[in-house]
Amino acid sequence: MSDYALEIRNLSHRFGDYPVLDRINLKIWPGQIVAIVGPSGCGKSTLLKAILGTHPPSEGEILADGEPVTGPTRNVGIVYQQYSLYDFLTAEGNVAFGLKLDQSSFFSRLVLFPKYLKQREQHLAQARDFLKQVGLDHACGKYPVEMSGGMKQRVAVAQALIMRPKVVLLDEPFGALDEAMREDLQYMLLRFYQENLQRKREGKRPEYTILMVTHELNEAIFVADRVIGMSRFHTEGNRGATVVYDKPCPVFHPNDPRDYSKFVDQREELRHAVFDDEYIKDRNKYVTFWNELSRLAEGQSLPPENPS
Numbered sequence: 001m002s003d004y005a006l007e008i009r010n011l012s013h014r015f016g017d018y019p020v021l022d023r024i025n026l027k028i029w030p031g032q033i034v035a036i037v038g039p040s041g042c043g044k045s046t047l048l049k050a051i052l053g054t055h056p057p058s059e060g061e062i063l064a065d066g067e068p069v070t071g072p073t074r075n076v077g078i079v080y081q082q083y084s085l086y087d088f089l090t091a092e093g094n095v096a097f098g099l100k101l102d103q104s105s106f107f108s109r110l111v112l113f114p115k116y117l118k119q120r121e122q123h124l125a126q127a128r129d130f131l132k133q134v135g136l137d138h139a140c141g142k143y144p145v146e147m148s149g150g151m152k153q154r155v156a157v158a159q160a161l162i163m164r165p166k167v168v169l170l171d172e173p174f175g176a177l178d179e180a181m182r183e184d185l186q187y188m189l190l191r192f193y194q195e196n197l198q199r200k201r202e203g204k205r206p207e208y209t210i211l212m213v214t215h216e217l218n219e220a221i222f223v224a225d226r227v228i229g230m231s232r233f234h235t236e237g238n239r240g241a242t243v244v245y246d247k248p249c250p251v252f253h254p255n256d257p258r259d260y261s262k263f264v265d266q267r268e269e270l271r272h273a274v275f276d277d278e279y280i281k282d283r284n285k286y287v288t289f290w291n292e293l294s295r296l297a298e299g300q301s302l303p304p305e306n307p308s
Ligand SMILES: Nc1ncnc2c1ncn2[C@@H]1O[C@H](COP(=O)(O)OP(=O)(O)O)[C@@H](O)[C@H]1O
Pocket: 015, 020, 038, 039, 040, 041, 042, 043, 044, 045, 046, 047
């Protein structure tokens, strides 16, 4: 097992002659919930597809839990803005579906039918566990037509989690939802974070490592413990977008009041450092995550190592 859930080394990507991503370096350790923000079209989805393994980068290397990503693997899962559930399956059927695909061919189902039935029961039981994780224990038997957008998006999250990926990618996952549902799902992420902390306290590896693209700065700071900004507004921007902002951000407990005024300063800094096309800066000016951690680490139990 690697120290890092995800490691990106010198990743660049171009479409034809057009450079999109320029030398991206990133290390994320297990249990982090990282938000990625950046101007529309700067290459956020391109980066996620590279990490997913479906669209390899032009250059560079990606490691998920220490293993090179050379194609789609179980180590990385993704949830898109638009859930895509099977209408003919219940919530639990949808969540269990990936497990079935993974483990039983048609032939083996035929020959090992009794075993398959037993396994199927296990899969459905697991699916119910994961639906509980996303707050849908009451809706296991519902079909997609009977669910709201927010519920369907939770099913999609459970579908990704049940494969136990080392990293879950969320690409604007709540963008299609109305405000109340969006907030509900944000609390779900805060609860995952608390579970991560609990597992760390027990000396176990945290289960949820999440990399989430969002265009909502409040959402980014509220749900994540680290915010990354990508843009081309840096001195080498003609070579593509890169990480121009990387800092820790305040951690909220699900029971804390949602107080946006607490992070006004960081929000304004992000707006300036990542979205202001008049402000061209050195690409490393706001990339201070590891430095800030070493300062925070005095007196706290953060990872001992401090790679730059
Ligand atoms: N398959 C593709 N072929 C050519 N250009 C693409 C392709 N996919 C994305 N692009 C371009 O790459 C840039 C980054 O796109 P994308 O990663 O979707 O941005 P974001 O998710 O940050 O909005 C955009 O200029 C987009 O037009």
